[in-house]
Amino acid sequence: MDAKSRVRIATTSLAGCFGCHTSFLDIDERLFDLVRQVDFDRSPLTDIKQVGDCDIGLIEGGVCNAENVHVLREFREHCRILVALGACAINGGLPAQRNHLSLASVLQEVYLTAPGPAGGLIPNDPELPLPLDKVHPLHEVVHVDYFIPGCPPSADAIWQVLTDLVAGREPVLAQRLIHFD
Numbered sequence: 063m064d065a066k067s068r069v070r071i072a073t074t075s076l077a078g079c080f081g082c083h084t085s086f087l088d089i090d091e092r093l094f095d096l097v098r099q100v101d102f103d104r105s106p107l108t109d110i111k112q113v114g115d116c117d118i119g120l121i122e123g124g125v126c127n128a129e130n131v132h133v134l135r136e137f138r139e140h141c142r143i144l145v146a147l148g149a150c151a152i153n154g155g156l157p158a159q160r161n162h163l164s165l166a167s168v169l170q171e172v173y174l175t176a177p178g179p180a181g182g183l184i185p186n187d188p189e190l191p192l193p194l195d196k197v198h199p200l201h202e203v204v205h206v207d208y209f210i211p212g213c214p215p216s217a218d219a220i221w222q223v224l225t226d227l228v229a230g231r232e233p234v235l236a237q238r239l240i241h242f243d
């Protein structure tokens with residue numbers, strides 16, 4: 063298979079816990095089959111800093127800060143097929159529980175009220191991405207092509223969707239592979 067016909071995959075974690083990537087790695091020795099057919103672009107598994115043109119983008123985590131929005135838009139621009147991987151990417155997941163509270167009260171509680179160093183400060187270095195008022199699922203920011211549910215999705219579910227997409231088939235998840243916890 064020449065470089066041109068090889069499928070190129072990018073992955074990233076936004077407001078995620080890396081659990082979905084860990085579940086992806088749980089495909090175990092099937093990784094060897096996968097790397098015979100695909101190349102990895104930007105991903106926590108590579109050292110590539112900027113996402114390039116790809117066939118498939120897998121994204122775990124919702125959108126909780128300005129950098130997440132930037133990275134998500136870059137993935138959408140460069141990935142022909144974008145996949146929301148896991149509960150956080152699909153509906154904000156557990157991190158979206160903070161949506162019940164005001165951002166100001168969360169920052170105040172964590173940095174100023176809770177026990178910790180005296181004279182605490184809410185971090186304000188310009189290098190830090192500004193948090194958003196609410197945590198959002200991916201589809202509220204960009205178009206998403208496929209969703210793989212679960213927290214995390216099982217390795218078998220990820221494998222099923224990936225192998226279907228790599229082969230150019232419409233992904234079909236068997237009922238036994240669909241769960242939301």
Ligand code: SF4
Nearest residue numbers: 078079081148149150
């Ligand atoms: S869906 Fe679950 S495993 Fe995946 S990033 Fe969110 S919290 Fe982690």
